[in-house]
Amino acid sequence: MVKTSRKKTATNFLSLASVELLNFLLPLITMPYLIMVLGVKNYGLNSFVQAVMQYFIIVTNYGFNISATQEISVNREDKEKVEQIYTNVMTCKVLLTLACFGILLLMMTFIPKMNQDPKLYLCMFGIVVGSVFLPVWFFQGMEEMASIGVLNFVSKSIFTVGLFIFVKSPADIYAVGILNSLGYLTIGVIATLIVRYKYGIHYRKPSKTGIISQFKSSWYLFLSTLATSVYNTTNIFVLGLVAGDTATGYFNLANTLIRVCASVATPIVQTFYPKVTQLIQTSKEDSLKLIQKIWLVVTVLFTLGCVILLVGSGPVLTWLFQDKFSHSVRLIQIMAFLPLMVAWSNVFGVMTMTTFGYQRELSRIYLVTGLISLVSIILLTVTFKETGTAVNAILIETIVTISMYLFLQKKGIQVPKGQLKERVK
Template sequence: MNTVTERKRLFSNVLSLLVLQGANYLLPLLTVPFLVRVLGVENFGLVAFITAVVMYFIIITDYGFNLTATRKVSLCRDNPQQLATLVSEVFWVRMLLCGLSLSVLTLLVLGIERFQSHAFAYYLAFGMVLGNALMPVWLFQGLERMAYITVLNIGARCVAVAGIFLLVRQPSDYWLVLLLNAFGYLLSGMVAVYIQIFRLKIPLHRPNIHTMLMQLRDGWHVFLSSISISFYTISSSVILGLFAGNVALGYFAAAEKLIAAVKGLTAPVMQAIFPAVSRKMVENQQAAFRFVKQVGLVMLVLLGLACLLLVWFAEPIVTLVLGPNYQASILLVQLLAITPVVVLLSNIFGVQLMLPLKLNKRYSQIYVVAALLSLTLALILVPLYAELGTVLTIISIELFVMLAMGFSVWRYLRLNTSITAEQSNV
């Protein structure tokens, strides 16, 4: 960093996101041992299936703005009028996409029997989509005011977790889990909009169709990559639930919760440095590459050690956290333990380097190909091997994405003679 002020701001943002990410993973993880026992494997799998479906709509309403809009906010944050215009455009686009998502959910409920049988639960869970659409994470991140995100999310999640422990008492209470999670999203989203308008003094203007369309166009490639990512993350749960049932999905979802906690160890740091990397790529590419390399190496070492410990102690961890009825999740945890490291490398190559270098099109192309490969593998492996087939599909696709993005960065460095040999060592 160039100044003491920038270092302090980055440290504050990293600390805020560390606390936030820890809460995002640890608070729900506190409920996992309780829910897997109270709901049982089947209803725990049902909650995972409904949540996975709703996550599709969250990705649609996000539309990649957590990357594209964050970068734009970081560049125009000193221009109040331009910033207010940008914030209004992104807000109304997300509201429009939220309305379209609700229409699609209604079509699914009316047309597919599996959705009809739990229609009420799907609509309850949709509150997460609206709450997420209201929450301007991209604004706070671009302004490097992550403390707001931390306080709001932790407060809302604490309310949801407390409600789960107090109110969920039997397997038929699965819908309360969805309702309480949705309430947490809505609460944090509404308070965030209040802070944006009345504390940060960033008003919402009337929607302008032309500028909204421009935002949709600008975010298309990142959105395409985001929706493609869902085919080997979220879709893995959906396909497993459709072909193997809620019990198999319950074993996988429980293992995935443990892996998600490990993945979250480095996410705050990588999320916090993205605005700084975006600015440095414009000002000084040498400094940007050097900064990403330094941070990336530290994160890789720490995460690698955590993953090795998870493999070694998988059996006692699963028995302690999930209980004796989830022995089938032990192998899944051990196999999936490689994915946090692979995903971190993909983030370094893709988010931290490819996007600031404006390789958006190649970035999205990689994820589109990954989505097609994932769908093909899942349709072959899941009917044969159930939850194990899902895990093998995820590992294969994550490796493909990492290698493809690494190759893209290497190729960019080779073709651009303006980048020094020092950068080529990244």
């Protein structure tokens, strides 16, 4: 039984690691080509539109990627209960998608920058729709991450192959949006079929009380992710409005490389999150010891990676783009240790605070930091343009991580030591 569990954990980790490896390698292939063909300005515009879509994905995810994962993980042996959770969560996500589309139409009408090229936003909205029908939370809860790996490969392959076939000039920026949407929509359909025919889970008639319950139980997690977006997605959104598409292009190149490196933490956290969720039902001490081991691994891994980013970003960008993006090197160096902060915040926040029942307190940390970021991003970006945006990114992520650590210490949850004091609830 233990051997089977370890084998499943290893399989899940390798599946998610392959996803993140793909996420790491493909931007190194597609980004230089996109910048060369579209130009810095159109690349920046494309980044701005993607940032808008990311807002809507955050809204449609709502926090279900954590709350629904927990529910599925605990009830995975009860097919009827899993079917009920699946139905209610998917209904919530569809309702949120309709609301997002209405908001997009209003934004395209009243925001000058967005009403200049409304077709581009419509071309890319398929990303939001496709992500809704990709139930990552379901596969995570069932601890079947191999499906996520295969689907991600399909999506990235469609985009990458299509990019080199159909995108040949700056005017093909619409094709970039369509290809992005096509990749997400395709895997959304495939994922729905997998859930139905592999797992035998059907969409039933949703219950009003079930829908309301899902919205209520995920509310604080939604606030957390929404607040997080203030200092992630809003960086590009504000920069695009204040400094234009060219500055956005420079920053997004640096930010993409940094975020891709930070995403290496994802397979580690996603693989062990269901296990921590189950383990905490029987022993908080044992679950904390597992979290401590994970923290040690990400600390060593990311410290080394961040040093490489700091030292090696210059030669790599020069090799990829000659001197065209030398300005982005400075931005990468400013944000070099951001991946370590992201990894720590995943362990302290998602893996520890949510499993120990501190979702509300986690939301409060994100909300307060998000409010601070709203002020700092405007001040720093208006004053220093893309350099200020980079400073804001590392500053806010550091504040978030320190806040989580201090809160856990106050509650007697000492992650680095793997010790649990009596103050924990």
